[in-house]
Structures are given as structure tokens and as C-alpha cells.
Amino acid sequence: MNKPGERLALHGGLPTREAALPYGRQCLDDDDIAAVVNVLRSDWLTCGPKVAEFERGFADFVGADEAVSVSSGTAALHAAMYGMSIGPGDEVIVPAMTFAASANAVVFQGATPVFADVDPDTLLLGPTQVLGKITPRTKAIMAVDYAGQPCEYDALRAVADRYGLALIADSCHSLGGSYKGRPVGSLADVSVFSFHPVKHITTGEGGMVTTNDAALANRMRCFRNHGITADFRQREQQGSWFYEIVDLGYNYRLTDFQCVLGMSQLRKLPGWVRRRQQIARQYDAAFSACPVINPLGGRQEVSHAYHLYVVRLDLSRLNATRAEVFAALRAEGVGVNVHYIPVHLHPFYRNRFGTGPGLCEVAESAYEQIVTLPVFPGMTNADVADVVSGLCKVVRAWAAEERRACQQGCSRCN
Ligand SMILES: *Cc1c(COP(=O)(O)O)cnc(C)c1O
Numbered sequence: 001m002n003k004p005g006e007r008l009a010l011h012g013g014l015p016t017r018e019a020a021l022p023y024g025r026q027c028l029d030d031d032d033i034a035a036v037v038n039v040l041r042s043d044w045l046t047c048g049p050k051v052a053e054f055e056r057g058f059a060d061f062v063g064a065d066e067a068v069s070v071s072s073g074t075a076a077l078h079a080a081m082y083g084m085s086i087g088p089g090d091e092v093i094v095p096a097m098t099f100a101a102s103a104n105a106v107v108f109q110g111a112t113p114v115f116a117d118v119d120p121d122t123l124l125l126g127p128t129q130v131l132g133k134i135t136p137r138t139k140a141i142m143a144v145d146y147a148g149q150p151c152e153y154d155a156l157r158a159v160a161d162r163y164g165l166a167l168i169a170d171s172c173h174s175l176g177g178s179y180k181g182r183p184v185g186s187l188a189d190v191s192v193f194s195f196h197p198v199k200h201i202t203t204g205e206g207g208m209v210t211t212n213d214a215a216l217a218n219r220m221r222c223f224r225n226h227g228i229t230a231d232f233r234q235r236e237q238q239g240s241w242f243y244e245i246v247d248l249g250y251n252y253r254l255t256d257f258q259c260v261l262g263m264s265q266l267r268k269l270p271g272w273v274r275r276r277q278q279i280a281r282q283y284d285a286a287f288s289a290c291p292v293i294n295p296l297g298g299r300q301e302v303s304h305a306y307h308l309y310v311v312r313l314d315l316s317r318l319n320a321t322r323a324e325v326f327a328a329l330r331a332e333g334v335g336v337n338v339h340y341i342p343v344h345l346h347p348f349y350r351n352r353f354g355t356g357p358g359l360c361e362v363a364e365s366a367y368e369q370i371v372t373l374p375v376f377p378g379m380t381n382a383d384v385a386d387v388v389s390g391l392c393k394v395v396r397a398w399a400a401e402e403r404r405a406c407q408q409g410c411s412r413c414n
Contacts (some may be wrong), residue, residue, distance in 0.1 A: 008397050009331040010324075016390035017333035021383055024198035024307075025376045027265075027272065035264045039257040046255040054259035055208075057266055062175075062185025064210035066217035069259060070224050073172045073194025075252040076207030077105030079220040080190045083209070084166045086111045090139040092168075095125035096342040096360035097367075098144040102170045103343045111139070112353065115344040117360040121297035123147070123310070127155040134159075140166035143188060145174035147339075148276075148305035149298060153179050153187040168192070175200040176273035177305030184305065185210045195258075198376075199307060200272060201265035203258035224252035272377040276306040279375050279384055283309055286388040292317050292395045308339055311391075312369040320398040322368060328397070329371070332390035337372040 007013025039050060051069055059067035070076045086092060088110035094103045096115045103113040116129040123146050130141055141160055143151040151169070160167040169188035177184045185191045190213075193199075195206035211217055222229060227249030254262075287293040294312045298304055313322060320328075322338075329336045342363040344355035357364060373387055 006393060006397065008328050008394065009333070010328040015331060015333045016393060017386045020330075020333045020335050021374050021379070021386065022335040022376075023337045023372055023374045025378060026197040026202045027268070027376070027378050028202075029268075032261055032264045035260045036257045039260045042256075044256045046253060048256040050256035050259040050263070051254065054254075054262045054266075057263050058185075058208055059210060061183070061266060061269070062191070062210050063183045064186050064191070065212040066210065066214060068209045068211075068217050068220045068224065069254040069262075070207045070209065070220075070252040071254055072205045072252075073192060073196060073199075073207040074101040074105065075224070075250070076192040076194070076209045077101055077170065078108050078250075079223050079252065080168055080192050080209050081105050081109045081111070082223050083211075083216045083220040084140055084168065084190060086139055089137060091135060091137045092140045092142055093125075093130055093133045093138060094142045094343070095129070095144050095146070096344050096363035097123045097146055097340060098170065098343060099172070099340055100343050100346060102142055102144055103349070106142070107352075112137075113343075113349075114138070115342075115349075115355060115360055117362045118146070118366070120362045120366070122149060122299065123296060123363070123366055124149060124151050125156075126152055127159045130156065130159050134163055134165075138163065138165055140168055142168045142170055144170040145172075145177065145184065145305075146308075147296060147310050148173045148177055148307040149296075150174050150177050150179040150184055150187065150302045150304075152299075153182075156188075166190075172199060173307035174305045176269050178303040180301045186212075189213065190216065195262060195265075200276075200305065201262060201269055203254060203262045203265075206254050206258050206262060222246065223249045225249060226251060273303075273305050275377040275379075276375055277304065279379055280304070280306045280309055282381070282384045283311075283373060283388070286392075287311065290392070290395065292399075293391060306375050309373045309375045310339065310370050311373060312366065313371060315369060317400050318395065318398045319400050320394075322371070325394055325398070326371060328394045329390055332393065334387050334390040335374055338367075338370060339372050340367070342367055 009015035055067040086109045090111040091114045092106045094113045097118045106113040116133045167188040169191040171191045172194040174184045190211045193208040195203040227245045227247040349355045
């Protein structure tokens, strides 16, 4: 039941908004920029004092003893794999519903990612999915806090302890969240973060690993610096030319001007997470009566950090494919996305590890239905309303039966 003037922008109608809204975007203020400029004018562009300051501030924020900064979230995953001594012959259980870097880091170390399915309601890796994948070669579980919702860490910890496995958290989506009152970053043996601009705080590119294990942190500090025992500043202080390469490492360092940006951003993080949660509540309310638009499930004992707001579309109630809905929303100026193509379906994994369709059916069927809606702290309430209007307009236009899709009391369609 199209309202007047409701022709989809995809079909030549007026778009819901003129300026396209991205699905995620950084927040950068003048004080962030001033902080970076100050460091650019200082003596230390890299390997200077801002690195340790950011690491200390970050560790305190997440309630961990140690934080090791690196050049990206992917480098952080790699450092975590190295630090946990994951190597050839080892298997690491990784959920199929994640960004490929989670699994790639396992492969960097010559180990095998074993893809586990996810819970149909939350799309998170849980103890049931893990138990089905444990073999004598399993060395670690990589939990991914998909969309920003922390996994069930108590249950995963119980499984890890029972089988003597390490528990690694890919928390790139959940910085600022918590589980049973404990902050993300303190929930696993080692936790990994990304500071890419779409994530909660940014340093351009950047990442962090947190842990309570000081020896592990030292191994990762060495790893991010070519495998060298002492960094440049330590040597300078010691007045010494001497260093040793004790293992093969990489240059995964984060610069001082990035670290100072990270510190400046970290101060604003709690307010930003609250805003993300507020936007999520507005979406929840808007879609609660719509049988077509189904937000992912949330669990009571967590504070969800909402890196992503993901909805599943009941395509059986629409005369359209997900691809058509996606194109229609983009045409309306709503910058939707899809997170993620299940990792085991990528050609690299099919060719190298023989994975493919049928391996993780929950993730595969979810992938056909999911759409990520815009969420970032700079969004206004009017932006949120535009996303809701755009999505409802598209659903109305393709409702399988007149009024049927939306008739369950949602005023937007009646
Ligand atoms: C962003 C992200 C990464 C990688 O982070 P980069 O900083 O882009 O390298 C890894 N895992 C997940 C789940 C992510 O979302």
C-alpha cells in the first residue's frame, strides 16, 4: 500500500535523504587534531613516550594489567597468535561469522582455523558450537564479540579450562562493552582491538592487545618490533648500540602521533558507547512491531557496544531479494552494509582448507538475510529517523501481500 510520493529512489522516486549516510564513521574533534599536531612538533614521532602512555591508559580502561599497541587490529590478532605460541599443527576454533582477519591470523602462524557455527539468535560463538569442533590438535578458542555483543565468556572459559585451551577474544567490535559487569578486554587470556575509523575509537590504522600475563605482553612487544629485545629508547637511555634479534618479528609498531590520538579518543569513548546504545534502542523500538525487520537477539548479562546494528530480513514476506533491498536502501541514501560473508566461503579458505557451503549452516543462512544499518556516535536523531523511514519505505514497497508485512500494528505502515 504505497503512500503518495513513495516511489522507491531505486525506481526514480525521491530518495529518503539527499546526502548518503555511511554505516560507520569516526568522530574527530579539534582537541584530537591539536593533540596530534603537538606530537608532530615534538622529538618523538615513533617509539616515544606516547606509546606507553596510551598503553597504560587503555589497560586501565579495560581493567587489564597489560596493553600492547600495534599497527592494526590484524597485527594485534597476529601478535596474540604468536604470543600464545600457536603454530603449525595447531587448530584454533574460529566462528564463521566474522571478519576474515580473525581466521587469517591463525594462518599467518601456520596453524589451521577450524570454523564453528554460531548461535542463530545472536550470531555469536557459544560453548555448544565450540564443543563440536574440539580435536586433540585444538590449541585455542577465538571468541568474536560480533556486532559488539560480548560472547558468553564464563561458559567459554569453562570449556577452555576443561580441555586445556587458550581463550582469545577478538573484541574489535566490543570496545566499551561489558559482560556481567566485567569490561571487554579483561574477559579472555588475551583480547584484541582495532582502531580503524569505523571502530569505536580510531588512530587511522591501529590496534591493541590486552592481557594480565606480563610474560605474554613482553613476547608481543618483542614481536611487534622485529623480534628485538630492547626498543630504541631503552637503548638510547642505556647509551648502548647493542640489541639482539631473539625471534622472527615484524614492524607492527603504532606511532606516537597515533597513540596520542588514541588517548584523546579514549577519553570520549564512554559517551560514544552510550550514544550507540541510544541509537540501538531507537531502532529496536521502531522495528518491534514489524515482522519483516528482525534485530539480532541481545543477552541480559551484557552491555552491548554496538559496533554494528544488524537486522535479519524475513525475505519470505517480501517480493524482493536481499540484494534488491540493499540496492534500494543505498538509493534512498541509507548506507547499509553486510557483515559478513562467512569466512569459510571465501575462495582462499575453500582452496587451502577444503571448506565450503554446508559447513556452518546457521552462519550461511544468516548471511542471506542480514543487513547492517548505520550506527555511529555522530548520528543525529534525524539521521536515525531517516534510516527507519528508508527501511520501512522499502519494506512497504515490496511487502508480499498488501499491508500484510506491516499490519501488526506498526503505525509506519498503516
Ligand atoms: C576490524 C576487525 C579486524 C581487523 O582490524 P584492522 O584494524 O582493520 O586490521 C579484525 N577482526 C574483526 C572482527 C574486525 O571487525
